[in-house]
Amino acid sequence: GQQVMQIPQYQHVQEGEDFTTYCNSSTTLSNIQWYKQRPGGHPVFLIQLVKSGEVKKQKRLTFQFGEAKKNSSLHITATQTTDVGTYFCAGAGYGGSQGNLIFGKGTKLSVKP
Amino acid sequence: EAGVTQSPTHLIKTRGQQATLRCSPISGHTSVYWYQQALGLGLQFLLWYDEGEERNRGNFPPRFSGRQFPNYSSELNVNALELEDSALYLCASSLWTGGTDTQYFGPGTRLTVL
Numbered sequence: 737g738q739q740v741m742q743i744p745q746y747q748h749v750q751e752g753e754d755f756t757t758y759c760n761s762s763t764t765l766s767n768i769q770w771y772k773q774r775p776g777g778h779p780v781f782l783i784q785l786v787k788s789g790e791v792k793k794q795k796r797l798t799f800q801f802g803e804a805k806k807n808s809s810l811h812i813t814a815t816q817t818t819d820v821g822t823y824f825c826a827g828a829g830y831g832g833s834q835g836n837l838i839f840g841k842g843t844k845l846s847v848k849p
Numbered sequence: 850e851a852g853v854t855q856s857p858t859h860l861i862k863t864r865g866q867q868a869t870l871r872c873s874p875i876s877g878h879t880s881v882y883w884y885q886q887a888l889g890l891g892l893q894f895l896l897w898y899d900e901g902e903e904r905n906r907g908n909f910p911p912r913f914s915g916r917q918f919p920n921y922s923s924e925l926n927v928n929a930l931e932l933e934d935s936a937l938y939l940c941a942s943s944l945w946t947g948g949t950d951t952q953y954f955g956p957g958t959r960l961t962v963l
């Protein structure tokens with residue numbers, strides 16, 4: 737079945753450093769979504785990428801969808817302590833399963849002030 | 850606008866018992882998804898309901914079941930509880946338009962099996 741792999745599992749950075757998490761799917765995706773879960777909280781939607789090669793920015797966050805629509809990345813420039821949390825990518829397939837998402841295991845980001 | 854609500858917040862059961870978890874979606878949303886998040890692990894897809902029907906099911910045994918009511922709220926039932934069922938159970942809702950829509954998560958129910 738469809739699998740979504742996410743690396744790294746953990747990332748510890750000094751405040752001000754950059755951070756990147758990568759997501760790879762075993763199959764071509766119809767779209768990919770990114771969520772953030774703060775410690776003790778629940779996942780919150782960040783963004784959805786649909787088009788091949790799409791790049792979207794949200795302030796210090798840059799999201800990319802690969803040309804083959806099988807991989808994606810989230811890059812945070814100059815991390816802040818407010819960026820702490822676990823970042824999940826979630827891929828959607830095609831056809832009847834398009835409505836549900838397959839989540840990666842997440843990358844847990846810690847930021848040292 | 851109220852978000853996704855889940856009850857109870859915490860649930861403590863013993864092995865072999867049954868647990869019932871409840872979810873109310875955002876008003877106007879017709880799809881409800883259930884996920885299991887065990888400590889240190891990612892989100893494992895359990896079930897997806899839309900318009901009262903089960904649309905898809907994750908790789909979980911049959912003792913995990915659920916239903917969606919006419920008002921689109923949903924129940925997740927876990928029978929014959931095992932220790933490894935201890936996890937945070939998250940419910941999400943969306944307005945399914947045939948594609949893949951943003952999922953809005955509730956705060957979760959923390960299930961502990963002793």
